[in-house]
Amino acid sequence: MSATELEKARGLVAALERGDEAGYETQLAQMLRERENSLFVSVARLTRELHQAIFDQRLDGHLSSVAHDQIPDACSRLDYVVKLTENAAHKSLDLVDQGRDSLRSLKTVGDLLSDMPESASLNTARSTLSSGIEALRGQLTQLAQAQEYQDLSGQLIKRVISLVRGVESALLDLLRAAGSLPGGVAPVSKPVSNVSNSAAPVLQGPAVPGLNGAQINQQDADALLSSLGF
Amino acid sequence: MDTNMKILIVDDFSTMRRIVKNLLADLGFTNTQEADDGKTAWPMLQNGDFEFVVTDWNMPGMTGIELLKTIRADAKLASLPVLMVTAEAQRDQIIEAAKAGVNGYIIKPFTAATLKEKLDKIFQRLAQPA
Numbered sequence: 001m002s003a004t005e006l007e008k009a010r011g012l013v014a015a016l017e018r019g020d021e022a023g024y025e026t027q028l029a030q031m032l033r034e035r036e037n038s039l040f041v042s043v044a045r046l047t048r049e050l051h052q053a054i055f056d057q058r059l060d061g062h063l064s065s066v067a068h069d070q071i072p073d074a075c076s077r078l079d080y081v082v083k084l085t086e087n088a089a090h091k092s093l094d095l096v097d098q099g100r101d102s103l104r105s106l107k108t109v110g111d112l113l114s115d116m117p118e119s120a121s122l123n124t125a126r127s128t129l130s131s132g133i134e135a136l137r138g139q140l141t142q143l144a145q146a147q148e149y150q151d152l153s154g155q156l157i158k159r160v161i162s163l164v165r166g167v168e169s170a171l172l173d174l175l176r177a178a179g180s181l182p183g184g185v186a187p188v189s190k191p192v193s194n195v196s197n198s199a200a201p202v203l204q205g206p207a208v209p210g211l212n213g214a215q216i217n218q219q220d221a222d223a224l225l226s227s228l229g230f
Numbered sequence: 231m232d233t234n235m236k237i238l239i240v241d242d243f244s245t246m247r248r249i250v251k252n253l254l255a256d257l258g259f260t261n262t263q264e265a266d267d268g269k270t271a272w273p274m275l276q277n278g279d280f281e282f283v284v285t286d287w288n289m290p291g292m293t294g295i296e297l298l299k300t301i302r303a304d305a306k307l308a309s310l311p312v313l314m315v316t317a318e319a320q321r322d323q324i325i326e327a328a329k330a331g332v333n334g335y336i337i338k339p340f341t342a343a344t345l346k347e348k349l350d351k352i353f354q355r356l357a358q359p360a
Contacts, residue, residue: 086243086244086245089245090244090245090248093245093248093249093252141256141342144249144252145249145253145341145342147245147249148245148246148249148338148339148340149339150243150245150246151241151243151245151246151249151317151338152317152338152339154243155243155288155317203287203288203318203320203323204318204319204320204323205288205317205318206317206338207317207319216319216320216321216324216337217319217337218336218337218340218344221319221324221335221337224321224324224325225324225328225335228325228328230328230333230334
């Protein structure tokens, strides 16, 4: 403590000892104001130094460009990827539906064949047709199921977009604080939050090998639910 | 299990809604409708006469867990069976869904067999005397 700090402290104690409450309050308020002022001075100096550092490094324009152009572009590209995969998955499902229609007409061929006089080659034809139809049916079902990649990959991409938008927002705040942006400029794109309630636990989304810590598969989930009485 | 049962499928991804719809159709359930969020699903549930809900968890407007809680808190809809089909595979999420009264929980990616198994199980349970 400097000499003046010690004097001020002594002054406070003295005021208390002689029962001078008003004097005590006044001196205390004065000391707190001085403390606040010195804090403001420090913050202002740090902000100026930060702005100077950014400007000196010629990062000012670069960071601004990243925040204003490159990040929104990146987010648009990722959004577009989700759209592309959505269209592709729907197209595949359309083709699966058409495949199922074709199978139905093949089945009627099988029915017609059963009306014809029996023969060894006819029987072979019918059973080959029948097993071929069943195999195709199974393959179409699996093909349809495989399109679920689009949901999982889309969810992961949306998380990345959300993260990037968060970074963009923080960057714009930084630039604004450093005085590189007028105070009234709003971020180009707002961060999207998937969690509507700030007190809710953070959701992990689709499992990614090597990430997300201990993942649970359907068997584990069933066991857990069983233990809870489900 | 009445295959004419009216089912609502809720997921923000149109491709997943389509896959679930097709799987249900394969199992004989053709009376299905879709909603793209818990928010759009809720008025449909209040005004429709749905007997089953299949829902995702992670949706931007109203999440699946919020939809479930809202259903359980409503006098008319409280006992509506709800099956969650979601990518959320953490213990905490499963426990939260169980506590909120979910009837079944399927983790994506899933198979048609799993869907059938869970549906059978849910209705077996519901048919048991209380």
